[in-house]
Amino acid sequence: MDLIFFDLDGTLLNSASEISPFTKATLSLLGKNNIAYTIATGRTMLSAKNILKGHVFGLPQIYNNGVTIWDPVEQKLTLENLLSKTEISKVMSVAGAHGITPFIHAIDNHQHCIYHAAPLHDVEKELISKHYLDIQAKIFPIEELSPNSQVTNISMIGSADAVAVMWREFNTHSNLVAYSGPAIEGQLFSWIDVHHRLANKGVAVSTLRNQLGASNVICFGDSDNDLSMFHLADESYAPENAKTAIKELASDVIGHNHADGVAHFLRERFSL
Secondary structure, eight states: OEEEEEOIIIIISOTTSSOOHHHHHHHHHHHHTTOEEEEBOSSOHHHHHHHHTTSOOOSOEEEGGGTEEEETTTTEEEEOSOOOHHHHHHHHHHHHHTTOOOEEEEEETTEEEEEEOOOOSHHHHHHIIIIITTTTOEEEEGGGOOTTOEEEEEEEEEEHHHHHHHHHHHTTSTTEEEEEEEOTTOTTEEEEEEEETTOOHHHHHHHHHHHHTOSEEEEEOOSGGGHHHHHHOSEEEEETTSOHHHHHHSSEEEOOGGGTHHHHHHHHHTTO
């Protein structure tokens, strides 16, 4: 059994952060040919909801870089490798030292909640007003974060220089891993996402591989957070726009995500 895992941003999605009509038709052909596929993304379920609306993803789906697995058939949510109070405090301390507001993402009562202190910069205020409210997450002041909250990850946005320093510090911590990249707000800004070190796409892909009985795992991805699943995949493919490290690890480099590279490859690979 072939089992395909798609990263979303920079891989399956185009420049408008959408699944193009050509890619949608290709996914339909996969389904008609009984080729199993799902997603493995750093996005939360809520931020992916509108993107996936109208598309058939019937198998369990990986979110939050492997922290969350959602089974749409059984309506079951599985959470693994959450952040502890000690780890949350560490992230908040580092962020505070750099004048950056941490946004703490948690699953409370099956609802995506985001806890944060008062934003310090316009780019943080814009993140709340244009993104977090748009995905219909529940927003709370940091004081309302419960000791029992199931914290999946902590995200931040700030100056590229400050984020680079924080990225290095988090990635030397024994229990934390951080991913970062340029923000859409411009070259002066970067985003950073911090998880428990044991939480990654590779662990979640292995779980679903065993659960679904797949004999051949095929992964598509473009960035650092895809490396863990590339390491265990039988076949791994990076679009032309991918980071150098993931291109070097991939079985092959395929077309650019803006040009439906994944879909064109799939049609050739499976003779669709």
